[in-house]
Structures are given as structure tokens and as C-alpha cells.
Amino acid sequence: MARAESTAAAIWVTDDSPGPEGGTYVRDEAGRLTGVLWEQASRVAEEAFAASIENPEARNRVTFATAAKVCNEVGITTACDAATMEPALRTLSTLEAEGELTLRVVASTVARPLLAEPGITGEELLAASERFGSELLRVGFVKVFLDGVPMTRTAAMLDPYLSDGCSGHGPSSGECLYDLDELVDELEEAVFAVRGVKIHAAGDASTRMALDAIEVMRQRHGSRPVFHIAHPLFIDPSDVRRFAELDIVADASPYLWYPSIIQDSMAACVPAKTIEKSMPLGDLLNSGANVSAGSDWPAGAPMPHPWTGIETMVTREAPGGSEETINSAQRLTLQEALFSFTRRPAEAMGLGESVGSIEVGKSADFLVLSQNLFDIDVRRIHETNVLATYLRGSRVHDANS
Numbered sequence: 001m002a003r004a005e006s007t008a009a010a011i012w013v014t015d016d017s018p019g020p021e022g023g024t025y026v027r028d029e030a031g032r033l034t035g036v037l038w039e040q041a042s043r044v045a046e047e048a049f050a051a052s053i054e055n056p057e058a059r060n061r062v063t064f065a066t067a068a069k070v071c072n073e074v075g076i077t078t079a080c081d082a083a084t085m086e087p088a089l090r091t092l093s094t095l096e097a098e099g100e101l102t103l104r105v106v107a108s109t110v111a112r113p114l115l116a117e118p119g120i121t122g123e124e125l126l127a128a129s130e131r132f133g134s135e136l137l138r139v140g141f142v143k144v145f146l147d148g149v150p151m152t153r154t155a156a157m158l159d160p161y162l163s164d165g166c167s168g169h170g171p172s173s174g175e176c177l178y179d180l181d182e183l184v185d186e187l188e189e190a191v192f193a194v195r196g197v198k199i200h201a202a203g204d205a206s207t208r209m210a211l212d213a214i215e216v217m218r219q220r221h222g223s224r225p226v227f228h229i230a231h232p233l234f235i236d237p238s239d240v241r242r243f244a245e246l247d248i249v250a251d252a253s254p255y256l257w258y259p260s261i262i263q264d265s266m267a268a269c270v271p272a273k274t275i276e277k278s279m280p281l282g283d284l285l286n287s288g289a290n291v292s293a294g295s296d297w298p299a300g301a302p303m304p305h306p307w308t309g310i311e312t313m314v315t316r317e318a319p320g321g322s323e324e325t326i327n328s329a330q331r332l333t334l335q336e337a338l339f340s341f342t343r344r345p346a347e348a349m350g351l352g353e354s355v356g357s358i359e360v361g362k363s364a365d366f367l368v369l370s371q372n373l374f375d376i377d378v379r380r381i382h383e384t385n386v387l388a389t390y391l392r393g394s395r396v397h398d399a400n401s
Helices: 040-052 056-073 086-097 122-129 180-192 204-221 237-245 261-267 281-286 306-315 334-341 343-348 378-383
Strands: 002-005 010-013 023-027 033-039 078-080 104-110 137-145 196-200 227-230 248-252 290-293 366-369 386-391 394-398
Touching: 010 040, 023 040, 033 040, 056 086, 056 386, 056 394, 078 343, 086 104, 086 122, 086 137, 104 122, 122 180, 137 180, 180 196, 180 204, 204 227, 204 237, 237 248, 237 281, 248 281, 248 343, 281 290, 290 306, 290 334, 290 343, 306 334, 306 378, 334 343
Parallel strands: 078 104, 104 137, 137 196, 196 227, 227 248, 248 290
Antiparallel strands: 002 010, 023 033, 366 386, 386 394
């Protein structure tokens, strides 16, 4: 029997406990709990943990101030938070008002309940978010989760998953959490609220549905709404050109896409022919799409380390180099990778006129690095240290301090 306890709440999960709707308590071949929680099962544990916190506001304050400092230490001055709940908005606003926010944040309210965080969502959160907005905190997007992830067979795929992988599950292609009409309606609500939309779509089937829904929105509203498709991991080749044609940002996560245990987990579930075509960043760029890099931190990476992401976009190898590569034909140049971490995400967040490059009239956001990236072997880029970070001309990180 597994038990999760807190001072405020207790959760009991036994070998006989049914999984929650939309989630799984993973069991071994003998039916015993392994301790792994999939999808909505994670929410059960997170709610118990949240109930155990005696002073949530104080904890949030420390959490978000620390997160901003971590970003500063690796050279990040502006971030798009992909799923922002009301407590986060309140905390960030308070930190800025007290002069303690050292990071520019573009927030994304959540369309439906999250796996890991309780709280209001949808129209209620949209309405609450109208109270927030300042120089360093902007509420710019709505986040829509269209599917799950390949490792748990919950990303919606065009071809079936391998039948002998992923804990022995039978044939499946995953499924989208919306049908097309529902997704269009969700996008309409965001556009009515004058928000862009960031859509999580990890499979090629969910990506196609997202493209189809955005095509409807372009026909109705033209180029005004900003749309991101996050994690363009698997895209059918016939759909690549549609990103540029529909003016959609490919919100990439290069931290997850080099040879690693994450890739090994996907290879146990996804057919090799699909893996071999994964992450078509070069084709997206060549077609004219905005490829903007993000970390998916803290969910997908232990640190939001841009230098790892830049290097692996260029090499398609593990940091430091490896014999194994993943779809090496899609390698970017160093300049292309740097733009994907600077100018392009600034434009994607609607901040291109003020940040993303060093120009007269823009915010004085810049870094001092330990090495010139253009003077070294690209396989050493991940070794880069940030000596100083400046936000609006003020130093927010000093490695010697």
C-alpha cells in the first residue's frame, strides 16, 4: 500500500484503488503500485501537497522570487509562463510592486483544470486576470492542453503506438482532449478576451487538429490573434508548411530533444519511422515559420539552461557531443539557434518592439558571458556561464557576488 500524507489532508491509494478519471496509478505485472502517477492521477497527489502548506502566500513568494533568480543566473530576462494560475499572478504582481521581481513575465491563463495545480480556470480565471498587468507582468495568452505526452501514450498520434512498449498497453493512438468544434469555441473565447493562445500538442494528430482550428480562426479574424503550438515534436511532413502559412509560432523545447532517457522512453512507444522525422525545426524555419525556443521548465528540465538548448539545436546530439543524433538533417546554424532564444520568442510574446535584441529604444536587457559562442566548438556551448545579467539596465545577476 502507498500513502501520501500531509498536515492538512491524507490520501490513501491501495493496490485495489481505481485510477481517477483521466489518470492511472501505474502498477507492475503483479498489480502492485509502482509509485508512478500518470496524467490526472498526479493531480490527486498535488492537491494533497497543496493542502499541507500552512502559508501558501509566503511559500509562493519565495518560490517565484527564487525562480526568477534561477532564470537570471542562466541569462534569462523574459519568460512566457505557459500555465499561470491566479496565485501566481498575485505573487508576481506583489513582487513587482515591492521592487523584487527580476524577470519580465508574459502569463498564460489556463483554459481547463491542470494536472498538478488546483484553482479557478477558464472564463473565471480570464476574468480574474484582468486585474493584473504592468511593465514586468503581462497576461497575454490562454493555455490549452490538447493532448498528453508520448511516453504515457496520451499524445494524439496519426499512427498507433507500439504494442509492446509503455507498460504493455495494447494498440492505441492516443486521443485529443477536445474535438475540433470544441477547440474552435475555446479559441474564440480567447480571441474575444483579446488574448493569444498557446496550444499544447505533442502528437502529429493533435498538431493537425490545432492547425485546422487555427485555420478557421484565421478565416474569421485574420492575422490579429497570436497562436503558439507548443512542443512541435511530431509533425506530419504535409503539415509543416502550414505553420508559416497560418502565421503560427512553433514553441520548441530543445532541452527534451537530444539523445537521452526521455528519447529512449519515447522510442519504446512511438514507431521508429515517426521518431526519425521528429522535431523538424530546420524545415519549419526554411518554410518561414517562427521557431521560438523554450525550456518547459520545471516540468521538462531540471534547469532552464538556454546554452544546452542552443547547443543541441545546432548539433542534434547530447550536450558535449554523442555518436547518436536525432534527425540530424534538421540542424540549425548557431545564429538561427540564438535567434530562436532571443528575437523570435520576443516577437512571439508580442514584445518584439521592446526586447529581444540590442537596439536603440529597446530595453537594456543583456548578458556578459564566460565565452564567445562563435569562437568555440559548438559542443562546448553548454559549458557557458553567465557572469552578469542586466534587466532594463539594472544588474539582476552577478556571478562574483
